[in-house]
Amino acid sequence: MGYFDAIILGIVQGLTEFLPVSSSGHLVILQYFMGLREATENVTFDLFLHLATLLAVMWVYRKDLVSIFTSVTVGGNNGNYEPIPKWRLVGFLAISIIVTGIALPFKDNLETLFESIEGVRIFLLVNAVALAVLPLLRKSGKGPGKLTWVGAVVIGLAQACGVLPGISRSGSTIIAGLALGLAPREACRYSFLLSIPTIFLAALVQIPDALASGVSFAPGPAAIGFLCALGAGLLAIPLLIGVVEKGRLWGFAIYCAVVGIVLFF
Numbered sequence: 001m002g003y004f005d006a007i008i009l010g011i012v013q014g015l016t017e018f019l020p021v022s023s024s025g026h027l028v029i030l031q032y033f034m035g036l037r038e039a040t041e042n043v044t045f046d047l048f049l050h051l052a053t054l055l056a057v058m059w060v061y062r063k064d065l066v067s068i069f070t071s072v073t074v075g076g077n078n079g080n081y082e083p084i085p086k087w088r089l090v091g092f093l094a095i096s097i098i099v100t101g102i103a104l105p106f107k108d109n110l111e112t113l114f115e116s117i118e119g120v121r122i123f124l125l126v127n128a129v130a131l132a133v134l135p136l137l138r139k140s141g142k143g144p145g146k147l148t149w150v151g152a153v154v155i156g157l158a159q160a161c162g163v164l165p166g167i168s169r170s171g172s173t174i175i176a177g178l179a180l181g182l183a184p185r186e187a188c189r190y191s192f193l194l195s196i197p198t199i200f201l202a203a204l205v206q207i208p209d210a211l212a213s214g215v216s217f218a219p220g221p222a223a224i225g226f227l228c229a230l231g232a233g234l235l236a237i238p239l240l241i242g243v244v245e246k247g248r249l250w251g252f253a254i255y256c257a258v259v260g261i262v263l264f265f
Contacts, residue, residue: 007228014234018240048225050203057192082146100157102157124259142183
């Protein structure tokens with residue numbers, strides 16, 4: 001893998017892991033148009049990118065993570081919203097992760113979609129419609145303390161949809177949170193906190209494959225890819241929070257629709 005490939009893959013992974021445009025879908029597009037299939041199949045390099053995005057979201061939400069380990073409640077900043085007991089929040093996150101696991105039995109079948117540009121263009125259009133329409137269903141904003149066990153299940157199901165190339169994990173979970181009545185910033189908070197164990201488990205699953213492949217990688221490109229993914233992730237997270245708070249997810253809907261339509265030609 002060359003430095004240019006590492007830079008492109010790092011930036012794309014860092015941005016699309018968090019922006020609601022589907023990281024898996026964009027990697028398929030890169031494979032198709034730029035001949036980067038060999039690079040994206042480098043499991044060890046992919047592990048570096050996952051670690052970078054994991055560090056990015058942990059840094060942005062470091063205060064919440066500290067609260068989970070040191071306080072009895074999480075959230076409720078400045079008294080705007082009722083905080084949530086940390087064990088209740090951890091329980092909700094665990095339920096969402098378990099529910100997301102329903103996609104695992106279909107993993108082999110879903111992986112075939114990751115190799116098809118046809119699947120990506122269809123799901124990008126579905127993602128565009130969801131980003132444009134579903135946020136309109138949101139109710140008045142509530143804090144994390146108002147989240148329910150049923151809500152955690154719904155968000156877990158939404159995250160499971162993110163396995164499909166072209167469907168955004170972050171977009172699905174944030175939209176689900178908004179539809180359940182969470183305030184925009186709180187919907188983002190839950191989505192990104194949920195991404196921490198999700199990204200960690202995704203990287204953990206790749207370790208056996210990395211060991212089987214001999215853990216071979218080029219240190220230089222791996223380091224560049226890591227830094228690019230980290231920097232892109234640190235930019236993408238606050239950008240998305242601002243967009244969601246302003247109710248402008250339609251911008252990403254237009255982007256996904258345009259890309260999806262172009263792929264048909």
